[in-house]
Amino acid sequence: MQSNEEILKFLGEGxxxxxxxxxxxxxxxxxxxxxxxxxxxxxxxxxxxxxxxxEILLQLRGSPRIVTCFGDSLQQGLSSYGNVVHKLRLEYAxxxxxxxxxxxYADRKLPEPLVKDFTRMILEGLVSIHRHGxxxxxxxxxxxxxxxxxxxxxxxxxxxxxDFGNTLEVGEVPKFWESEFPWVGTPIYMPPESVRxxxxxxxxxxxxxxxxxxxxxxxxxxxxxxNINLLANRLRCGKAPEIPESLPSDAKDFxxxxxSRDPDERGSASELLSHPFLPRPQxxxxxxxxxNSFMLKLFKLRVRRxxxxxxxxxxxxxxxxxxxxxxxxxxxQFKRTLNKxxxxxxxxxxxISTDFSLVCVH
Numbered sequence: 186m187q188s189n190e191e192i193l194k195f196l197g198e199g200x201x202x203x204x205x206x207x208x209x210x211x212x213x214x215x216x217x218x219x220x221x222x223x224x225x226x227x228x229x230x231x232x233x234x235x236x237x238x239x240e241i242l243l244q245l246r247g248s249p250r251i252v253t254c255f256g257d258s259l260q261q262g263l264s265s266y267g268n269v270v271h272k273l274r275l276e277y278a279x280x281x282x283x284x285x286x287x288x289x290y291a292d293r294k295l296p297e298p299l300v301k302d303f304t305r306m307i308l309e310g311l312v313s314i315h316r317h318g319x320x321x322x323x324x325x326x327x328x329x330x331x332x333x334x335x336x337x338x339x340x341x342x343x344x345x346x347x348d349f350g351n352t353l354e355v356g357e358v359p360k361f362w363e364s365e366f367p368w369v370g371t372p373i374y375m376p377p378e379s380v381r382x383x384x385x386x387x388x389x390x391x392x393x394x395x396x397x398x399x400x401x402x403x404x405x406x407x408x409x410x411x412n413i414n415l416l417a418n419r420l421r422c423g424k425a426p427e428i429p430e431s432l433p434s435d436a437k438d439f440x441x442x443x444x445s446r447d448p449d450e451r452g453s454a455s456e457l458l459s460h461p462f463l464p465r466p467q468x469x470x471x472x473x474x475x476x477n478s479f480m481l482k483l484f485k486l487r488v489r490r491x492x493x494x495x496x497x498x499x500x501x502x503x504x505x506x507x508x509x510x511x512x513x514x515x516x517x518q519f520k521r522t523l524n525k526x527x528x529x530x531x532x533x534x535x536x537i538s539t540d541f542s543l544v545c546v547h
Contacts, residue, residue, distance in 0.1 A: 189209070189210045189212055190207050190208070190209055191207065191208045191210070192205050192206070192207050193205075193206045193207065193208055193221075194206045196223055197282075199348065199350065200350065201227050201231045201234045201235065201350045202225050202226050202227035202228070202231060202235065202270075203225075203226050204223050204224065204225050204226070205223075205224050205226065206221060206222075206223060206224075206277060207221070207222050207223075207224045207274075208220070208221055209221075209222060221277045222255060222274045222275060222276065222277055223274075223275045223276070223277045223278070224272050224273070224274050224275070225238075225272065225273040225274075225275060226262075226264065226270040226271070226272055227270065227271050227273075228264075228268060228269070228270060228271075229269060229271075232259075232271050234350050235259060235271050235273055235350075236259060236271075237349075237352075238273065238348075238349045238350055238352070239254060239258070239259055239273055241317075241319060241349045241352055242254040242349060243257065244317050245313055245314065245317060248310065248313040249309070249343075249345075250306050250307070250309045250310030250313065250344070250345055250346060251310055251313060251314070251345055251346055251347075252275055252276055252278075252330055252345045252346065252347040253275065253276040254273060254274065254275055254276075255274040255275070255276070256274055259271045259272060259273055260272040260273075260274065275347070278330035278331055278332050278345070278347075279332065279333065280330075280331035280332060280333065280342065281330070281331060282326060282327050282328070282329060282330060282331070283303070283326040283327075283329040283330070283331055283344065284325075284326035284327050286331045286342075287326060287400075287401065287404065290404070292404040293400075293404030293405075294401075294402065294403065294404040295401045295402075297402075297433070297436075298464075299342070299401075300398065300401045300402060300436075301462065301463055301464050302342075302464065303329075303342075303344045303401065304394070304397075304398055304401075304439075304462070304463060305458065305463045305464065306343060306344045306345075307324070307329065307344060307346065307394060307397070308394070308454050308457055308458050308463075309458070310345065310346040311324075311346070311390050311391075311394070311454035312454045312455050312458070314346070314352075314390070315355075315387050315390070315453070315454055318354055318355050319349075319352050319353065319354060319355070320352065320353050320354075320355055320385040320386065320387055320389055320390055321346065321349065321351070321352050321390050321393075322351045322352055322353055322359075322369050322370040322385055322389055322390070323348065323350075323351040323352075323370040323371055323374075323393075324346070324370075324374065324390050324393035324394055324397060325370075325371050325374045325393065325396075325397065326397065326400065327348075328346065328347055328348040329344055329345070329346060329347065329397075330344065330345050330346075330347050331343070331344055332344070332345065351369075351370050353369075353385035354385065355385055355386065355387060356384055356385060356386070357384065357385050358383055358384045358385075359383070359384075359385070368380065369383065369384075369385065369389060370389070370393070372413055372416055372417075373396070373406060373407045373408045373416065374392075374393040374396045374397070374407060375389070375392070375393070375420070376388065376389055376392035376393075376420070376448070377420045377421065377422075377423045377424075377446060378448055379420070380417050380420045380421055381420075381421060386448055387448075387453065387454070388448025388449070388451050389448075390454070391443050391448075391451040391452075391453075391454065391457065392443055392444065392448075392451070394443055394457075395425075395439075395440045395441075395442075395443025395444050396426060396443075398436065398439065398440055398443070399426060399428060399440055402429075402432055402436065403429060407426040408426055423446045425444035425446075426444075428440050428441065428444075435460075435461050435462040436462055438460075438462065439457070439460050439462035439463075442457070442460065443457075
């Protein structure tokens, strides 16, 4: 016997359907057990998009940073107007979207510890998505859901990635991309290559994350006041949203990394998780600044090494001599960094951990 459904309220509407909060009750259970679900409804013309979203969610099932879907197939029903709708049952986020959550704070600015926690959680979700060969293509506050934390030893809130309606496989060209309207996802969160190339690359999600971190700090959407035509021109020129000088230095460096004009220089979601901007519980408060400085050097060295594996472009060849003046050879740079670490180890008291994992760079 199927469970009874009771629509409690309308939650929102998107490009591919609308979402209701539904209570499901099991009539065969003497105790009348029930649970809440956010049910996404799509009409026949958007059936394929909803079916593909279910397929992706099933592959990502089990990831703690991805919204959970219930069941292994879509359900069918009728809308309030009698039209056939296809339903995708998802876990309900009682705190709403990140956009709604930010609106509760003065000027929409989140406390810095929360910004860092949310950023780490989003990156963990992106690691799962990218490992499965997908690019979300629409990371923004409306597509991130906030939940009360299930763990007492962590942040008071958790965040999960939702809405995979625009998700593409790596390298896939969206059917709706056109030169007249050159956007892979939501324009204000898209990188320069989105308007130039029109195909899905993992770096798209990292640029969007940079926009998101900036918005959580400032409370202001990226490119506020810039019309869509001017925005396209700015992105074609490789420009990025302005980063206020008032932000902490490690936050600015993290955002600048996400805003690298070359997607490869942004690194990967896994690499960004090791950026010193993100919280490290094992680092003592009194030596956190020193440790972060060391980690930042290793992080930048790793990203530069990753980018150097690319075949150089003509422009890169022309400016190679200039670059060498600013960046010493990797072996020399690593040796200098290692010497600093060794001196740091000698100077530190024995009770302070110096358990650094060093990797030799050839």
